[in-house]
Amino acid sequence: MKSWKRTGFTALAAGTALGCMALLGGCGIKGEKRIVRISHAQSETHPEHLGLLKFKAYIEEKLGDKYEVQIYPNELLGGAQKAIELTQTGAIDFVVAGTANLENFADVYEVFSMPYLFTSEDAYHEVMNDTEYMEQVYESTDEAGFRVLTWYNAGTRSFYAKKPINTPDDLRGLKMRVQQSPASVNMCNAFGAAASPMSFGEVYTAIQQGVIDGAENNELALTNNKHGEVAKYYSYNKHQMVPDMLIGNLKFLQGLSDEEYAIFREAALLSTKEEMQYWDEQVEEAKRIAGEEMGVEFIDVDVEIFKDKVSDVQQEMLDENENIRDLYAYIQSVNEKYAGAAAGGSAAAGDAADHTQKGE
């Protein structure tokens, strides 16, 4: 059921003790209970926080005599990269972070940074919900001391800026924030912009102060993270669907009994279901608030022109990184299934991109 690669733990264990002492005054033992700490970057109304509340409730319902789950939102324990390091050393137990942050630990995760990888939301969800397939991917960071337990929907990413972007030409010369990963930088530069990698929490001030011209993200960034206060044009070029991951310290997971592990895993899957239930309605609400109360203009661009601009990127990435090829091929097979369904069985996979945004 849980197959662990038992490598590289001695150094991590030493780091764990130091990290715990420095950060939170002890390694999570309170009275008789083991405190389980989770860090994430979103607000307390964000679907991920609501999903994590479900995770907490399920674990405390089943194992409440032994574990208390504490959730730290809003990058309270640091930005994604810092929080992953804390999870790696065991100073905290879980973190939610986008796959871009995992690329430096396991380069299979680069695949999610490919522009226009998934050609429909249905394909995206099916791939990510294939727990059996994804388990092999999740094991890829075992040597780094952590493992993904489940994924969360983080919608579709598009560019937004202080000025309107209608075509890739409008991106030329603009400094656009991307997540801190080489593939994200390449993706953004391929569109003709000047990629500026930085942590999520720094984006608002960077746009406000004119250090960057804009960024790219799902619609919730406009409201939950208030970016709509400083960037008034959101262009639906829909270049990526990048999942967030619930990542657990491997030593902690290994220390669980089989029964406890099954409960943590079930809690993780339930948290994904819960998170996804809120996603679409929160995106609609974010669009309403951003449009009506923050004065953000949503621009429907010709997605095909944006796709053409980066049409070589997928192949270049495949040539450079053999570790993404299997997952890429699997994703293409699922893409094709939905492309066929959307066009009565006759469309090529690439034709399906524009039915991606349900309800638009």
Ligand code: GCU
């Ligand atoms: C989204 C995503 C986060 C990510 C952020 C970013 O909000 O859910 O995990 O950190 O984008 O662009 O950094």
